Amino acid sequence: MNTIINGLAKAISLILSFDRELYAIIFLSLKVSGLAVVIASLIGIPLGAVCALRRFFGRGVLVTLLNTFMGLPPVVAGLAVYLFLSRSGPLGFMGLLYSPSAMVIAQAVIAMPIVAALTWSAVASVDARVRETALTLGATPMMAEWRMLSEARLSVFSAVIAGFGRTMAEVGAVLMVGGNIAGYTRVMTTTIAMETGKGSFELAIALGVVLIFVAFVVNVLFRMAQGRGMTV
Amino acid sequence: MSMSVMVGGLNKSYAGRRALDGVSCVFEPGIITAVVGPNGSGKTTLLRIAAMLESMDGGSVAYTDGDSAVQPGLSLMRRVTYVSQAPVLFNTSVRENIAYGLKARGLTKHEVALRVDEAIATGGIGHLSESDARRLSGGEAQRVALVRAYALKPEAAFLDEPTSNLDPSGVAAMEALIMRMRDEDGAAVVIVTHNIFQARRIADRVVFLHEGRVVESGGAPEFFASPQNGLTRRFLSGEMAY
Numbered sequence: 001m002n003t004i005i006n007g008l009a010k011a012i013s014l015i016l017s018f019d020r021e022l023y024a025i026i027f028l029s030l031k032v033s034g035l036a037v038v039i040a041s042l043i044g045i046p047l048g049a050v051c052a053l054r055r056f057f058g059r060g061v062l063v064t065l066l067n068t069f070m071g072l073p074p075v076v077a078g079l080a081v082y083l084f085l086s087r088s089g090p091l092g093f094m095g096l097l098y099s100p101s102a103m104v105i106a107q108a109v110i111a112m113p114i115v116a117a118l119t120w121s122a123v124a125s126v127d128a129r130v131r132e133t134a135l136t137l138g139a140t141p142m143m144a145e146w147r148m149l150s151e152a153r154l155s156v157f158s159a160v161i162a163g164f165g166r167t168m169a170e171v172g173a174v175l176m177v178g179g180n181i182a183g184y185t186r187v188m189t190t191t192i193a194m195e196t197g198k199g200s201f202e203l204a205i206a207l208g209v210v211l212i213f214v215a216f217v218v219n220v221l222f223r224m225a226q227g228r229g230m231t232v
Numbered sequence: 233m234s235m236s237v238m239v240g241g242l243n244k245s246y247a248g249r250r251a252l253d254g255v256s257c258v259f260e261p262g263i264i265t266a267v268v269g270p271n272g273s274g275k276t277t278l279l280r281i282a283a284m285l286e287s288m289d290g291g292s293v294a295y296t297d298g299d300s301a302v303q304p305g306l307s308l309m310r311r312v313t314y315v316s317q318a319p320v321l322f323n324t325s326v327r328e329n330i331a332y333g334l335k336a337r338g339l340t341k342h343e344v345a346l347r348v349d350e351a352i353a354t355g356g357i358g359h360l361s362e363s364d365a366r367r368l369s370g371g372e373a374q375r376v377a378l379v380r381a382y383a384l385k386p387e388a389a390f391l392d393e394p395t396s397n398l399d400p401s402g403v404a405a406m407e408a409l410i411m412r413m414r415d416e417d418g419a420a421v422v423i424v425t426h427n428i429f430q431a432r433r434i435a436d437r438v439v440f441l442h443e444g445r446v447v448e449s450g451g452a453p454e455f456f457a458s459p460q461n462g463l464t465r466r467f468l469s470g471e472m473a474y
Binding site for chain 1: 283285306309310312313314315318319320322323324332333336338380381384
């Protein structure tokens with residue numbers, strides 16, 4: 001119990017003293033996860049929406065695959081990205097392994113199916129009469145589809161939040177492709193794992209507190225958006 | 233604006249059950265046509281096919297502007313509108329709902345604002361304009377949907393039981409709006425209604441459907457004063473159970 005209390009006290013002092021190492025880790029984590037979720041959303045939202053709104057060959061298989069990959073074990077994603085980016089891999093010439101870019105790619109691979117599958121589910125559950133109504137009001141088919149997506153905006157936003165949550169909490173893949181290099185690829189989750197392994201709990205607890213705080217802020221923002229109805 | 237809609241020999245079946253059986257009629261500009269008939273007579277199906285929302289099994293629907301045919305496509309869709317009995321409002325404000333079709337047509341912000349303000353004032357829904365459309369009652373939603381259609385100044389308006397959820401004052405306001413579509417915009421207005429009194433009040437022509445067929449049609453005064461068909465007489469006298 002003392003360990004926890006002492007750890008918490010030191011953690012608070014680390015946070016309040018604006019410790020450079022701590023904040024560098026926090027900012028890198030936010031940067032990597034933020035970029036990853038942006039990439040995942042840029043691919044996942046249109047992909048999920050198209051699966052919900054259009055009929056095409058292989059659509060059912062694609063949706064099943066997206067749902068399957070929602071539960072993709074991070075270490076498997078890490079392994080795949082590692083094999084692609086390693087010197088002997090197809091993208092090895094880019095020299096990205098053990099860099100923040102590799103971590104962004106790995107996290108985007110993990111988050112994209114989550115964003116896409118949840119977007120698909122959100123858009124597919126919108127009343128189909130919305131599209132028809134938009135058409136009767138003079139919308140083009142594209143405008144009517146955009147309307148369908150707009151109607152699902154809160155759920156799509158939840159999908160992005162879910163993707164962000166997954167990337168922020170992820171440790172296996174970023175460890176494999178980032179290498180946990182101090183001052184370069186060390187993020188909150190890898191630091192927590194490493195410091196815990198060393199029996200040095202202060203930094204681990206401080207980062208744990210920050211992770212929970214980030215999750216809290218994201219949820220507050222989400223609730224605020226819900227309250228405003230995210231008017232489009 | 234003088235668009236007519238000519239429906240010829242329309243057939244439509246759902247799962248082997250015939251909904252429309254050789255229905256022919258004309259919806260003319262500046263005329264309100266009431267389509268009446270018992271439940272299951274094919275009124276909504278006729279309306280939806282005429283509004284290009286459903287396919288037909290046989291027959292034709294032709295839009296003409298004077299003597300020339302209007303080709304199907306987006307420009308035709310933008311001259312026509314349809315309001316369903318249970319209208320769908322978008323998940324945004326009432327004002328944005330009314331502005332939607334105008335924005336889709338590429339009107340400027342200023343034009344959109346003017347048209348929306350005018351429609352809201354004419355429809356008497358100023359108190360609802362900033363409300364969340366999804367939180368309206370059924371009657372309020374129906375009024376907003378009708379005002380949304382009115383704002384577009386359509387040349388053909390298909391309205392499926394447009395006042396079925398309204399109280400008497402709401403009915404009067406919306407009937408006035410429907411008549412403005414006819415009188416000011418010269419629209420061909422088609423309303424499906426179960427309310428014979430409403431048809432008497434606002435319709436210029438009546439089409440009576442029964443089991444997917446046109447039993448009788450004609451000018452409203454004659455239709456109500458001296459119906460020619462026995463089924464029509466039974467329907468108007470309330471003897472026909474539906």
